[in-house]
Amino acid sequence: MNPQVLNVQSISAGYVRGMPIIHDISITTEPEEIVCIIGPNGAGKSTLLKSIAGLLPIEQGHIRLGATNISGIRTDKLSRAGVAMVPQLNNIFRTMSVEQNLLLAARRYTGNRRHRLQHMLAVFPVLDEKFKAKAGSLSGGQRQFLALAMALLAKPHLLLLDEPSAGLSPVAVDEVLGMLRSIAAEGVGILMVEQNVRAALPLSDRAYILADGRNQHEGDAQTMLNDPVLGEIYMGARRAEAHAAKPV
Amino acid sequence: MLQSLFDGILVGSILSLGAIGLTLIMHILRFANFSHAELIALGAYFALTLDAMVSGLSATLTTRLPHLSVSVSLILAMLLSLLLTGLLAALIDKLVFKRLRENAGPLTMVFASFGIGLIVRNVIGLIYGLKSTHYSNDIAFALMVSSDPLLLIKPDQLFILVLTIVVMLALHLLITRTSIGYALLAVSENPELAQVNGINLAAMIRLAWLLGGSLAAIAGVCYALNNQLSPVMGRDLVLSLFAAAIVGGIGSIYGAALGGLIVGLASSLALLYIPTGYKPAMPFVIILLALYVRPNGLLGEER
Amino acid sequence: MIGIISYLTFFLTIAFILAIAVLGLNLQWGFTGLFNGGIVAFFGAGAYGIVLLGGPPRVDGLGGFALPYPVALIGAILLAGALALLVGLATTRLRHDYLAIATFGVAIALETVVRNAEYLTGGAKGLRGFERPFEAMIADPFYYNLFFLLIVFMCVCAVYWFLETLVRSPFGRLLRAVRENERAARSLGKSPPAIRLTSFVLGAMIMGLSGALYATFYAFISPQDLAPILTFQIWAMLIVGGSGNNQGAIIGALVVWGSWVGSGWLLTAVAPQDIQLYAGSIQYILIGSIIVLTLLARPKGLLPEKLSQMRYTMQHSPTPGRRHET
Numbered sequence: 068m069n070p071q072v073l074n075v076q077s078i079s080a081g082y083v084r085g086m087p088i089i090h091d092i093s094i095t096t097e098p099e100e101i102v103c104i105i106g107p108n109g110a111g112k113s114t115l116l117k118s119i120a121g122l123l124p125i126e127q128g129h130i131r132l133g134a135t136n137i138s139g140i141r142t143d144k145l146s147r148a149g150v151a152m153v154p155q156l157n158n159i160f161r162t163m164s165v166e167q168n169l170l171l172a173a174r175r176y177t178g179n180r181r182h183r184l185q186h187m188l189a190v191f192p193v194l195d196e197k198f199k200a201k202a203g204s205l206s207g208g209q210r211q212f213l214a215l216a217m218a219l220l221a222k223p224h225l226l227l228l229d230e231p232s233a234g235l236s237p238v239a240v241d242e243v244l245g246m247l248r249s250i251a252a253e254g255v256g257i258l259m260v261e262q263n264v265r266a267a268l269p270l271s272d273r274a275y276i277l278a279d280g281r282n283q284h285e286g287d288a289q290t291m292l293n294d295p296v297l298g299e300i301y302m303g304a305r306r307a308e309a310h311a312a313k314p315v
Numbered sequence: 316m317l318q319s320l321f322d323g324i325l326v327g328s329i330l331s332l333g334a335i336g337l338t339l340i341m342h343i344l345r346f347a348n349f350s351h352a353e354l355i356a357l358g359a360y361f362a363l364t365l366d367a368m369v370s371g372l373s374a375t376l377t378t379r380l381p382h383l384s385v386s387v388s389l390i391l392a393m394l395l396s397l398l399l400t401g402l403l404a405a406l407i408d409k410l411v412f413k414r415l416r417e418n419a420g421p422l423t424m425v426f427a428s429f430g431i432g433l434i435v436r437n438v439i440g441l442i443y444g445l446k447s448t449h450y451s452n453d454i455a456f457a458l459m460v461s462s463d464p465l466l467l468i469k470p471d472q473l474f475i476l477v478l479t480i481v482v483m484l485a486l487h488l489l490i491t492r493t494s495i496g497y498a499l500l501a502v503s504e505n506p507e508l509a510q511v512n513g514i515n516l517a518a519m520i521r522l523a524w525l526l527g528g529s530l531a532a533i534a535g536v537c538y539a540l541n542n543q544l545s546p547v548m549g550r551d552l553v554l555s556l557f558a559a560a561i562v563g564g565i566g567s568i569y570g571a572a573l574g575g576l577i578v579g580l581a582s583s584l585a586l587l588y589i590p591t592g593y594k595p596a597m598p599f600v601i602i603l604l605a606l607y608v609r610p611n612g613l614l615g616e617e618r
Numbered sequence: 619m620i621g622i623i624s625y626l627t628f629f630l631t632i633a634f635i636l637a638i639a640v641l642g643l644n645l646q647w648g649f650t651g652l653f654n655g656g657i658v659a660f661f662g663a664g665a666y667g668i669v670l671l672g673g674p675p676r677v678d679g680l681g682g683f684a685l686p687y688p689v690a691l692i693g694a695i696l697l698a699g700a701l702a703l704l705v706g707l708a709t710t711r712l713r714h715d716y717l718a719i720a721t722f723g724v725a726i727a728l729e730t731v732v733r734n735a736e737y738l739t740g741g742a743k744g745l746r747g748f749e750r751p752f753e754a755m756i757a758d759p760f761y762y763n764l765f766f767l768l769i770v771f772m773c774v775c776a777v778y779w780f781l782e783t784l785v786r787s788p789f790g791r792l793l794r795a796v797r798e799n800e801r802a803a804r805s806l807g808k809s810p811p812a813i814r815l816t817s818f819v820l821g822a823m824i825m826g827l828s829g830a831l832y833a834t835f836y837a838f839i840s841p842q843d844l845a846p847i848l849t850f851q852i853w854a855m856l857i858v859g860g861s862g863n864n865q866g867a868i869i870g871a872l873v874v875w876g877s878w879v880g881s882g883w884l885l886t887a888v889a890p891q892d893i894q895l896y897a898g899s900i901q902y903i904l905i906g907s908i909i910v911l912t913l914l915a916r917p918k919g920l921l922p923e924k925l926s927q928m929r930y931t932m933q934h935s936p937t938p939g940r941r942h943e944t
Binding site: 341345346347349411414415419421422426427430431433434436437438440441550553557565592595596602603606610 | 857
């Protein structure tokens with residue numbers, strides 16, 4: 068078995084034991100693949116991501132990365148198993164400098180940290196420019212780049228992204244999401260939760276639709292984008308909303 | 316006026332040391348620890364006992380430092396005491412607070428901290444007696460630095476000031492230059508994100524208790540040198556510590572240091588205008604002002 | 619026999635007066651989840667309030683307005699409520715433990731004022747009260763004390779009835795909603811800070827009533843009566859009885875006050891002379907241990923509120939630091 072395939076099998080999880088928010092959910096993500104999870108507010112998308120990351124207790128089912136069982140893993144050991152996560156919005160340490168943020172994240176990397184850091188600064192040149200600045204002073208897009216760089220410093224096999232476009236301007240959304248293809252091309256599987264379906268689906272390979280905490284549909288992202296019925300049911304309102312939600 | 320300024324800075328620097336641990340725990344574990352000030356008393360009394368033990372080892376250790384009432388053995392005792400107090404703080408967390416945060420909520424921890432404070436304070440009273448005492452019975456004479464405006468300074472007070480500055484510089488270096496320092500800053504800003512970035516939260520919580528307890532112990536020895544040791548010293552300081560943490564902004568280490576100075580200075584300067592008897596109410600007035608005017612504190616973030 | 623009965627009367631009077639304060643705390647902590655770290659302040663506001671308003675005119679200071687007893691009583695209760703409003707307005711919008719700090723502070727501030735503002739409060743000497751209601755009609759102190767116990771008991775019943783009615787009313791359901799799930803309450807269009815503030819002020823007024831009865835009974839009040847340990851005693855009474863349960867609160871008051879008086883008596887009766895000096899410390903350690911051990915062993919007390927299983931978990935579920943700590 069390829070060691071990098073994420074295999075989530077029928078998990079149920081939630082904030083309080085005995086009151087699961089997601090039920091019997093199964094998904095997979097392969098290396099170099101971008102998988103998008105979409106669905107209405109409160110469908111359990113973030114809950115799913117958090118339970119994969121070990122931030123929430125799993126009540127049923129199991130999660131494997133390759134041959135390793137990572138269900139209920141302690142979050143701080145996640146990177147050792149090859150998983151990195153970029154949480155939604157508050158995903159950088161605002162009171163610390165860009166440098167401190169990166170050095171902190173680099174602690175997880177077992178190889179040559181200096182080289183890894185140089186590599187990341189080459190991938191995200193804007194971080195090199197702002198190296199000594201307070202992370203809290205960065206723009207929305209720059210923050211997201213910093214968060215991505217922090218996650219990638221650990222050289223993960225799998226990257227979990229929770230709403231990477233949240234709170235970004237349309238230009239920044241394109242910039243941030245535009246990075247994902249090249250990241251995946253380096254052999255990283257990307258599992259992302261995204262409300263902005265119109266921006267996310269075109270660059271995804273596959274997508275899952277979640278509603279009421281359950282798998283509703285799975286398929287090829289491009290097909291889904293063009294499917295009139297699915298578009299009507301799951302994306303019609305979303306599309307309008309996504310436009311309305313974009314900051315002017 | 317000048318004297319009040321000096322006294323305020325002196326007391327303020329001691330409060331700063333005590334408030335740093337308080338603000339860290341208050342932010343990371345999200346509860347106001349009313350027993351934190353008792354760690355100050357414990358640190359001071361541990362040093363008293365250890366001083367007696369250490370000075371029993373060799374007569375040379377009882378030599379006083381030039382001009383000070385502080386002996387070599389007291390300095391050794393303080394170092395041992397800060398270790399012991401830090402460990403005890405971590406132990407109390409393991410025995411009580413950790414269990415409560417797993418089974419109940421933050422307010423239950425606040426509640427328990429009241430009980431622990433009461434127990435610790437009275438156990439100290441049982442063991443050491445209810446009367447206040449001093450590390451040294453020698454009378455330390457103050458030097459008149461200036462006669463108009465009047466400024467009297469005891470050598471011990473300069474020692475305290477230098478010590479607190481050194482400790483705060485060391486802490487500054489720890490959190491800005493070492494990766495364990497970054498990790499502590501990270502946990503105090505966003506515990507969940509810190510875990511995502513590979514930081515062991517449980518280990519950092521232990522570190523926060525160790526650090527908070529150690530700083531409290533140093534504050535305790537300094538306070539006892541400047542005033543006296545008394546079983547109720549923790550109770551007398553607790554409100555000032557909260558005032559320092561709130562004025563500075565909960566979770567901010569620099570805020571706590573700044574808040575301590577502000578509370579120390581304000582309490583000292585206020586005595587120029589109000590009768591001494593009202594002094595214990597000053598921290599409450601400061602807290603209320605801060606909560607009405609700037610609830611996130613000077614260096615705290617909006618939450 | 620008369621001696622025992624008169625002692626029992628005295629004991630029950632104090633226990634029931636304290637039970638009223640426990641009921642006030644139950645409204646704040648048990649039903650709303652508000653931590654009051656300075657019960658003694660609101661108790662003290664009621665106690666000093668009634669003596670200042672109802673007491674005989676003073677020659678050496680302000681106060682002693684000799685108002686009719688019911689007017690003075692209401693004034694005392696309002697004074698406690700005003701004090702609660704001062705700290706409540708500053709804190710009920712903020713993190714929940716800020717209220718704990720502010721109430722702890724207001725208790726210290728009140729004690730400071732009471733000790734120092736001699737012109738108003740008599741300072742350390744305290745204030746003399748006034749002739750107790752109907753004392754002239756019942757001359758025999760023994761019967762008068764029985765009569766006073768009856769009044770206090772009726773007050774306990776009235777407060778108990780008031781709280782039981784309150785928690786069953788729509789407002790009571792709001793309190794529960796705010797305590798258990800702040801977000802849900804907000805989504806109902808209710809302002810949780812306003813609900814918390816109302817509950818806090820009401821609870822403080824009940825504590826004020828307790829203090830007013832205390833000062834009436836002794837016809838005297840001094841800073842000694844406002845020792846910080848009172849806050850701990852009231853707390854211990856509530857959690858021993860089970861927070862969120864009004865009957866439990868009253869039983870807790872009787873049990874803890876009984877243990878307090880009993881242990882004090884035992885320590886003075888049997889302990890050697892040199893330990894007697896430390897009797898207070900030993901009692902304080904006992905009270906502290908009761909609080910910590912009850913919280914550890916049974917976070918919900920002896921008679922927990924029914925249907926409150928989800929209480930803590932719902933309220934605090936996404937607490938950082940709760941997971942991954944072993």
